[in-house]
Amino acid sequence: MSFIKTRTILLLLPFVCALGCSKPQQKNQLTWQVNSLENIGGYTPTVIGDPKVIKADGKQAVEFDGVDDGLQLDVNPIAGAEEFTIEVTFKPYAGGPENFEQRFLHIEDPADQNRRILIELRLNRQQRWYADFHIRTPTERITLIDSTRTHPVNEWHQIKLVYKNGKARGFVNGVAELSDQVQYSPMGSTAKTSLGTRMDKRSWFKGAISKVTFSPVTEE
Numbered sequence: 617m618s619f620i621k622t623r624t625i626l627l628l629l630p631f632v633c634a635l636g637c638s639k640p641q642q643k644n645q646l647t648w649q650v651n652s653l654e655n656i657g658g659y660t661p662t663v664i665g666d667p668k669v670i671k672a673d674g675k676q677a678v679e680f681d682g683v684d685d686g687l688q689l690d691v692n693p694i695a696g697a698e699e700f701t702i703e704v705t706f707k708p709y710a711g712g713p714e715n716f717e718q719r720f721l722h723i724e725d726p727a728d729q730n731r732r733i734l735i736e737l738r739l740n741r742q743q744r745w746y747a748d749f750h751i752r753t754p755t756e757r758i759t760l761i762d763s764t765r766t767h768p769v770n771e772w773h774q775i776k777l778v779y780k781n782g783k784a785r786g787f788v789n790g791v792a793e794l795s796d797q798v799q800y801s802p803m804g805s806t807a808k809t810s811l812g813t814r815m816d817k818r819s820w821f822k823g824a825i826s827k828v829t830f831s832p833v834t835e836e
């Protein structure tokens with residue numbers, strides 16, 4: 617191949633990728649497609665209540681009724697990770713006062729309640745939600761929350777918790793909303809994961825979850 621032809625191909629590659637190349641998956645990234653009651657990320661969940669597999673706006677998802685629906689998995693996707701990103705694609709529904717606090721992702725070791733991570737929402741009287749993130753270690757705990765940063769229900773959103781270099785940051789739809797310092801200590805492989813409810817079966821989520829992504833190593 618001549619130099620001129622090679623150079624032409626190399627120059628065209630950015631344009632070809634702009635049309636069809638997908639972004640490579642980040643190293644060690646784990647994606648759970650939440651579209652089944654039998655298999656999530658290669659694991660069999662324990663089904664609580666009567667969640668349903670649905671198709672909404674072109675997305676396959678699991679729908680939770682906000683009363684007694686949940687999924688629990690005997691796995692910690694970020695076991696041993698010193699820094700991480702957890703991102704959830706979800707659609708919260710309108711709800712009553714009993715759904716004010718909705719803890720829809722919870723990682724915790726049942727034998728050590730002093731180590732846990734929660735991604736939550738709060739639903740206000742105007743039927744708008746705001747993000748709530750919680751990290752607890754044996755020596756520290758933080759809650760990231762701002763009731764003025766609200767978002768509409770009945771729409772798909774991405775909510776993300778990032779921990780790196782002693783700092784936790786919360787994002788909604790790619791926008792950084794909250795941050796604080798905390799010294800997180802990794803949880804082991806005996807921790808478990810709950811979707812749609814807190815691990816101890818309360819603070820039920822009303823809405824749908826289509827995907828959860830875990831990245832043990834984060835990128836700025």
